Amino acid sequence: MSTVIIGAGHAGVQAAESLRTEGYADRIVLLDKAEHLPYQRPPLSKDYIKAGGDPAPLPLRGAAFYGEHDIDLRTGVEVVRIDSQAQLVFVKGGEPIPYNELIIAAGAEARRAHCAGNGLEGINYLRTVEDAETLRAQLDRGYGRVVVVGAGFIGLEFAAVAAQRGLDVTVIDFAQRPMQRVLSPSMSDYFTQVHTDLGVKLHFDEGLDHFVGEQGRVTAVAGTSGVTYPCDFAVVGLGVVTDEDLAAAGRIECDRGILVDEYLSTNVPHVYAIGDLAVFPSHHFGGNLRLESVQNATDMAKTVAKTIAGNPSRYDIAPWFWSNQGPVKLQIAGLADPADVVIERGNRSTGKFSQFLFRDGQLVAVESVNAPADHVAARKLLEHDAGITMEQARDHDFDLKAYARNLSSSAMTPS
C-alpha cells in the first residue's frame, strides 16, 4: 500500500507529515520537480529579498525530517502523466510509480503576460526561489527604476521592499484600487496611502499594453492609457494559473483548478487534490472557491490526511491570510466583498486597527492592520460561526478578546 503525493510545497509536505501524525503506516512517496529541499514561498517576496535577507530559502522542514518520518522524498522528479485506471503516475525519465491513494498538490505557476515584448530580458515573475534570486540581484544594486505590473499581494509586497531599498518604483494595475479582489475599498485606500508614503507611484485603471525594449532588454512598460513608464526591469504579478493538463489527462475534472468535494476527493476514486490548485465547495463563501494561501494548503493537507488514514473529514475552515507591506502587517480572516458594511475598531491614524465586515448583519470578515490580537479573535469567531453583532463591533468598550476566549478553544497559532 502507498500514498503518492505530487508536489512538495506547503500542501504536499504537510500532507506527508499529517499522514504520519494520523497513524498512516504505509509507504509515502513525495515527488517534486524542483531540485531543492522543499521551501517556504511567503518569505520570497518579503524577508528573502530585503537587504541582508536570508542567504537560502527557508526550508519547510529540516533535511532530516523526511527520513525520520519514513517519507520517501524525491526531488527533481517531474510527474508527466497520471493513469487513474492503472493507478500509476508517470515521471520524466523514470519508472512509473504505483499508488493506492494519490494526492495532487502541484500548486500553481505565475500567470505570464501575453503581450508584445513579453520575451524581453528584465521581465521577471515571482513564484520560485530562482525568481527571487534574480530579483534580489537587481535590488542589491540599490538603485534603478522598476515597474510592477499588478497591485495584488505579491506585486505590492515586492514594491514595498524595492521602495525601502531605494529604487524608483511604479505600480500599474487595470483595477481601481490595491488588492481589489480581496480587500474592502476602505482598506484598499489605507494601502494606497501606505505605498504612497513609501514613495511608490501607483497608477490604477492602467492595464499592461506591451513591453518596450532595446537590444533585447526591457526599457519601459506601455500602459493601456497610452502612457509609457520607463524602467530598468519589470516585475509581473498577475496572479497564478494551475496546470490542468496533468489532471485532465487522468480524467480528473477541472474548472480553473481541480474540482474536489468537501472531502477533497476528485471525481476519480482514490485521487485527491489540495492547496493552490484545488477548487472546493465553501460554506463560508457559499460556492466553489480556490484559495492561494498557506493556511488553505496546510489545512487541506491535514484534512485529507485524516481521510486517507481512515477518519473521513470534511474541509470547512474559515480562510485567513497575511501580507507584509512596508511597516504594515495585514491579516485577513474570512472573505471580503466590496458591498460589505465596514465597522472600524481602533484608529487607523495610529497604524493599528481592524475593520469588521458585515453582510446581511452577519460578521463575514475582519481585516487587521498591525493588530494580531484582533486577528486571532476574529478567526475564532468565524471558525465557530459565532459572529458578534454590529452594535458590539461599534462599541469600543466591548471586550472582543474575552468574548473570543470564551468560545470553546481550538488550535490556533498566529502567523
Ligand SMILES: Cc1cc2nc3c(=O)[nH]c(=O)nc-3n(C[C@H](O)[C@H](O)[C@H](O)COP(=O)(O)OP(=O)(O)OC[C@H]3O[C@@H](n4cnc5c(N)ncnc54)[C@H](O)[C@@H]3O)c2cc1C
Ligand atoms: C512570493 C510569494 C509570496 C506569498 N506570500 C504569502 C503570504 O504572505 N501568505 C500566504 O498565506 N500565502 C502566501 N503565498 C501563497 C502560498 O505560498 C501558496 O498558497 C502556497 O505555496 C500553496 O502551496 P501548494 O503546496 O499548494 O503549492 P506550492 O507551494 O506551489 O507547491 C507545489 C509544488 O509542486 C511542484 N510541482 C508542480 N508540478 C509538478 C509536477 N508535474 N511534478 C512534480 N512536482 C510538481 C512544484 O515544484 C512545487 O514545489 C505566497 C506565494 C508566493 C509565490
